[in-house]
Amino acid sequence: MDGYQGRVAMIDLGKRRYRDIPLDEGLVRKYIGGSGLGTYFLMKFCTPGTKPLSPENPLIFTTGPFQGTGIPTSGRHQVVTRSPLTGVFLESDAGGSFGFHLKRAGYDGLIITGRSERPVYLKVLDGQIGFEDGQDLWGLDTMETDAMLKSIFGEKIGVSCIGPAGEKQIPLAGIFHDGTDARAAGRGGAGAVMGSKNLKAIVAGGSSGTEVHDREALTALISEKNAILKEKGAGMTLYGTAGGMGMAEELGDLPIRNWKQGSWKEEVREITGQRMAETILTGNYGCVACPVRCGRVVNIGGGNIGGPEYETMAMLGSNCLVNDLEAIARANEQCNRLGIDTISTGSVIAFAMECYEHGILTGEQAGMPLHWGSGEAVNYLVTKIGNGEGIGGLLGMGTRAAAQELGRGAERFAIHSKGLEFPAHDPRCFKSLAAGYATSVRGACHLNGYSYAWERSATFPEFGYPEKQDRTADQGKGVMNARFQNLSSLVDSLKICKFILLMGVNLSDISRWLKCVTGWEYSIEELEETGERIYNMKRIFNAALGLDSRHDTLPQRILEEPRGSGGSADTLPDLNMQLDEYYSYRGWSNDGIPLKEKLEGLGLREFMNWIPS
Amino acid sequence: MSRNGVTLKFYGPWQRAAGVEELFMPQDGVTTVRCLLKKLEARFGEEFSSHGEGLVCLYDSGKGPRALDLDEEILPGSTILFLGIVESG
Ligand code: SF4
Numbered sequence: 157m158d159g160y161q162g163r164v165a166m167i168d169l170g171k172r173r174y175r176d177i178p179l180d181e182g183l184v185r186k187y188i189g190g191s192g193l194g195t196y197f198l199m200k201f202c203t204p205g206t207k208p209l210s211p212e213n214p215l216i217f218t219t220g221p222f223q224g225t226g227i228p229t230s231g232r233h234q235v236v237t238r239s240p241l242t243g244v245f246l247e248s249d250a251g252g253s254f255g256f257h258l259k260r261a262g263y264d265g266l267i268i269t270g271r272s273e274r275p276v277y278l279k280v281l282d283g284q285i286g287f288e289d290g291q292d293l294w295g296l297d298t299m300e301t302d303a304m305l306k307s308i309f310g311e312k313i314g315v316s317c318i319g320p321a322g323e324k325q326i327p328l329a330g331i332f333h334d335g336t337d338a339r340a341a342g343r344g345g346a347g348a349v350m351g352s353k354n355l356k357a358i359v360a361g362g363s364s365g366t367e368v369h370d371r372e373a374l375t376a377l378i379s380e381k382n383a384i385l386k387e388k389g390a391g392m393t394l395y396g397t398a399g400g401m402g403m404a405e406e407l408g409d410l411p412i413r414n415w416k417q418g419s420w421k422e423e424v425r426e427i428t429g430q431r432m433a434e435t436i437l438t439g440n441y442g443c444v445a446c447p448v449r450c451g452r453v454v455n456i457g458g459g460n461i462g463g464p465e466y467e468t469m470a471m472l473g474s475n476c477l478v479n480d481l482e483a484i485a486r487a488n489e490q491c492n493r494l495g496i497d498t499i500s501t502g503s504v505i506a507f508a509m510e511c512y513e514h515g516i517l518t519g520e521q522a523g524m525p526l527h528w529g530s531g532e533a534v535n536y537l538v539t540k541i542g543n544g545e546g547i548g549g550l551l552g553m554g555t556r557a558a559a560q561e562l563g564r565g566a567e568r569f570a571i572h573s574k575g576l577e578f579p580a581h582d583p584r585c586f587k588s589l590a591a592g593y594a595t596s597v598r599g600a601c602h603l604n605g606y607s608y609a610w611e612r613s614a615t616f617p618e619f620g621y622p623e624k625q626d627r628t629a630d631q632g633k634g635v636m637n638a639r640f641q642n643l644s645s646l647v648d649s650l651k652i653c654k655f656i657l658l659m660g661v662n663l664s665d666i667s668r669w670l671k672c673v674t675g676w677e678y679s680i681e682e683l684e685e686t687g688e689r690i691y692n693m694k695r696i697f698n699a700a701l702g703l704d705s706r707h708d709t710l711p712q713r714i715l716e717e718p719r720g721s722g723g724s725a726d727t728l729p730d731l732n733m734q735l736d737e738y739y740s741y742r743g744w745s746n747d748g749i750p751l752k753e754k755l756e757g758l759g760l761r762e763f764m765n766w767i768p769s
Numbered sequence: 770m771s772r773n774g775v776t777l778k779f780y781g782p783w784q785r786a787a788g789v790e791e792l793f794m795p796q797d798g799v800t801t802v803r804c805l806l807k808k809l810e811a812r813f814g815e816e817f818s819s820h821g822e823g824l825v826c827l828y829d830s831g832k833g834p835r836a837l838d839l840d841e842e843i844l845p846g847s848t849i850l851f852l853g854i855v856e857s858g
Binding site: 404 | 778780781824826828830833834835836850852853855856
């Protein structure tokens with residue numbers, strides 16, 4: 157089957173054995189790979205009663221059909237499981253090189269269940285899977301783990317691993333790749349799931365290429381598109397995603413002081429990608445097959461290391477009122493070493509600072525004063541959270557749980573949806589993010605639908621959006637969200653980077669690429685329907701856990717408190733209006749549950765028994 | 770027959786202000802971003818320079834992009850990108 161290795165491995169860590177599951181064409185045509193295939197296997201090997209940190213919870217790694225073909229940005233992979241942070245569906249999209257090496261090892265994916273008695277790491281090399289003693293790796297940070305495994309297996313492998321936070325099953329722990337060039341499946345606690353299985357790392361590599369249906373045509377399409385992406389992505393090549401900090405502040409998008417402050421004009425200049433380029437930047441790097449290379453390399457006194465991207469700069473920086481670039485870069489490095497998500501970590505630190513300001517959390521409890529703007533406090537808390545020590549034990553549970561534990565009104569400072577902390581874009585600035593965050597299947601996520609990019613600058617004529625959308629309007633945003641969520645699910649299943657949709661890659665390009673790789677004809681409508689099928693499947697998973705429209709909500713601060721100054725000073729989203737439009741367009745009940753006819757139409761009959769009666 | 774000059778490519782807000790994606794600017798000797806902006810203001814209006822985040826870069830298909838200072842010399846035959854917004858992810 158062109159584009160695929162034709163199998164995934166089902167691995168039981170407890171019994172230390174594995175078997176191959178062949179992939180048939182019907183299945184992959186329906187779910188493609190990445191997010192779609194991962195969700196399908198999650199629903200096959202998990203029940204609504206499976207607890208996130210139980211041995212039965214599958215931890216799934218999937219690649220896509222474009223992996224290994226050279227298609228721009230196709231070197232990505234997906235991690236799918238049930239989240240210990242939110243308790244609901246979790247998927248996380250990671251860049252870097254691990255997905256590439258996993259496919260070279262001869263697998264389209266891994267489904268990992270069970271719990272090893274002792275720390276273990278997996279060898280997935282040239283079609284063979286081995287269980288190796290991981291005791292010597294246990295306790296090492298992610299960069300040390302990567303380096304040690306590469307010293308054993310050489311540089312031509314990919315490593316996926318957890319740091320000390322994952323070992324301790326801290327709900328903010330992610331899964332990390334590529335050592336100092338850290339690329340993470342960061343959000344939602346997949347690292348804690350890996351730690352609960354006593355699985356420290358996976359080493360993957362081999363020499364199995366990806367068979368392509370029409371190599372000559374594909375090569376021509378790739379070189380044509382790479383030339384365009386290099387030009388259109390030049391801003392990101394030069395400044396990384398943090399190059400957008402200034403514009404985010406100007407528009408009133410940037411989180412400042414735990415989402416309470418509207419503007420920060422002078423201060424933000426110290427922590428932009430442009431400022432980074434003038435000071436600590438020493439180079440850049442990219443995920444496999446990416447001509448843009450948005451990753452930053454910085455030197456902060458201890459050699460070259462991955463630098464902060466936009467989300468990190470905003471959450472550990474402006475959201476905590478820290479405008480010390482080196483302090484943020486150090487905190488970023490610590491998060492990556494310890495193996496915790498920079499977005500949720502920045503959010504929970506800002507939450508702690510606001511609790512401290514209001515006397516809900518004392519300096520004695522925290523171990524030091526938590527003043528706004530203190531880079532020292534941010535770095536101190538990162539270390540505590542990543543090691544699960546002192547106050548870090550509480551904060552590492554995430555803002556929702558920490559607020560419940562602290563009480564005394566702390567809940568109004570916890571900025572999350574479904575337990576997942578907000579990423580660094582504001583629904584009061586880009587209205588579509590209101591329904592977007594509220595309905596996102598893993599909790600607040602900007603990439604679940606990625607709709608705001610089309611309210612900021614981009615247009616997508618082929619998808620029915622020939623003009624930039626009005627960011628202040630609520631009307632139309634329910635429909636827009638549903639459609640862009642479907643699109644994101646498709647892109648996450650093909651495993652390409654969403655950034656390229658802003659740089660001239662259209663659905664017709666994707667359709668042509670898919671034909672060249674697999675030989676399959678997909679119309680643009682069929683591609684969108686595939687994304688819709690996959691999105692509905694994720695929603696069914698959550699519905700079976702008891703989630704419905706009551707859980708599609710946002711924090712009071714975002715719904716009722718205007719930013720007060722800056723580019724979005726006095727606007728608030730009308731979430732209810734957006735949701736009515738959204739459910740109706742989706743063909744879901746008013747309670748937000750997919751209707752049987754909708755599921756039948758999408759070919760999801762086999763999962764109907766997941767829907768609560 | 771190729772003409773002497775620089776190729777300008779506009780993105781995002783710059784493109785909306787210029788109304789075109791690409792423009793060839795005849796130029797015999799060296800020029801600078803400052804000079805180019807003056808010419809563009811004369812053509813598209815005085816507001817032109819306020820578009821985007823001020824990011825103008827020299828583009829070489831082999832070496833990739835390099836940001837330009839306002840007074841850095843630009844040789845004939847160069848491609849200059851006017852990038853409006855850096856994607857913030
Ligand atoms: S644009 Fe950045 S995140 Fe996306 S594939 Fe390229 S290097 Fe990776």
